[in-house]
Amino acid sequence: MAFFSETKVAQQREDLPSSPAISFEKAYSEAIEKKILPGYALIAGDKDGNILYSKADGVASLKEESKNHFELDTICWLASMTKLLTSVACLQAVEAGIVDLDKPVSDVLPEVGKYGIMTDFDDEKNEGVFKQHKTPITLRHLLSHTSGYEYDWFSPLLAKWRQSRGELPWTGPTVEDKSTLPLLFEPGTSFRYSGGYDWAGKLIERITGNTLEQFMKEKIFDPLGVKDITFYPNDRLDMEDRLATVSTLSETGEPPVIDAATFDPLFGGKDCLGGGGAYGSANDYFKFLHAVVRRDSKLLKPESYDELFKPQLDEQCKKAFNDYLRSSPAHAQYLGMSLPGELEKTWSFAGLICEQGQQGRMSDGTYFWGGVPSMTWYMDMKAGICGVAFCQVLPPMCPNVVHLHEGFQKAMLEKHANAD
Known part of the structure; x- marks a missing residue:
């Protein structure tokens, strides 16, 4: 990746x-x-x-x-x-009634969207510039790549953010390690190829208690x-x-x-x-x-x-x-x-x-x-x-x-x- x-x-x-x-x-x-x-x-x-x-x-x-x-x-x-x-x-x-395409996933996945939107990176301070997103992230957003996320190996901005934290892109054993990232746009307003499907799988796991x-x-x-x-x-x-x-x-x-x-x-x-x-x-x-x-x-x-x-x-x-x-x-x-x-x-x-x-x-x-x-x-x-x-x-x-x-x-x- x-x-x-x-x-x-x-x-x-x-x-x-x-x-x-x-x-x-x-x-x-x-x-x-x-x-x-x-x-x-x-x-x-x-x-x-x-x-x-x-x-x-x-x-x-x-x-x-x-x-x-x-x-x-x-x-x-x-x-x-x-x-x-x-x-x-x-x-x-969704058919089984255990998830909903259009309800916020944050109740089950509090890591999703936790950082808000990173709008820029301050090189002097070596840290991201953030604002809070207004639209709750849903399963529909995660499956349509409109959640605000992008794979960090695709994004120079996210690569800087990872580096500032002493981290490498898309590494670690868990979805949480790989995909707990800043958003790059307001959910539902754009498209970036992302790890949304990893979060979607994790949503099923947390709700069902199974892998x-x-x-x-x-x-x-x-x-x-x-x-x-x-x-x-x-x-x-x-x-x-x-x-x-x-x-x-x-x-x-x-x-x-x-x-x-x-x-x-x-x-x-x-x-x-x-x-x-x-x-x-x-x-x-x-x-x-x-x-x-x-x-x-x-x-x-x-x-x-x-x-x-x-x-x-x-x-x-x-x-x-x-x-x-x-x-x-x-x-x-x-x-x-x-x-x-x-x-x-x-x-x-x-x-x-x-x-x-x-x-x-x-x-x-x-x-x-x-x-x-x-x-x-x-x-x-x-x-x-x-x-x-x-x-x-x-x-x-x-x-x-x-x-x-x-x-x-x-x-x-x-x-x-x-x-x-």
Whole structure:
């Protein structure tokens, strides 16, 4: 997470050959040969339950002692792909009447908003300049990135504040350590990508007295028959030989890819981090994603699915979101999902919504999100298909790797259209 300030924006992506249905498999194979990608797993399917494509190739780790192939049941760090799980869990808690989307969370989470808004930093005094926020922070704010928070590894202002306290960004074992931060704007008035989902998971934990993993196991994993998603893979003997490790290209995304031996994905985290702490296999994450696309009643009621997929940003916050994505090459790389910058986006509890379609790739209103080690998922509701692309490669959301996943998405749209 501190990698935002420690790495450079990766190099521009290389264009794929023009015929996606023919070329995407070749592109992945060439990426392995060129040492851009150690291994990957891909799965796509339609809303009727048909699998359009399913394949894994390469290796799960570049550690010298590892001989494991990358398989569909290889366990990967999901990073921010955890957020969709947390959104579903929160809406299940809303259905159960134990939380409310629009009530202040401060009664249960007094740490949230405790510092108020940091408007500036006084370098001479080596301290922040603060004012009190007026709008109570709600679960809706936390899940829509409109709470006033921003990840401290994204914010130079918060980095100064951390440094003034002798702290590093996003470190420590608990959500409280990582995410008890000053706000940067009045809640509900802008958009910044934040640890709100970590707080949302902590809200469930404090109310229920169970861990977020226990809640998800009862409400999500067991109903769907999902066994390979967890926040604690090192405690699972059945995952010991299937756990992938993170690899890295150069800071600018150039090969050869090498083992990222010192990289700790959770930066000392021990809590169930609802914003990025889960691990899982492509097989079981796809099983979950597929259930969401089908609006499976095992997970949510119809009105809760409506809330999950609904755009959550008003015009002011939507403009702030699009301005945020366009504010720097780094923001476009980390959060832009390799989508053209001119296409308007908004945010739902499910993830980013690309409002306009793109010929040969997606329908308008397609949902996207991913995770730091260049992982992605998408849900094209109008076409009725969805897919996941798993790998474990830094720099975060490396364009050359994410572009491979774009080719996969294009090929699946073509294959689905030809099948019809």
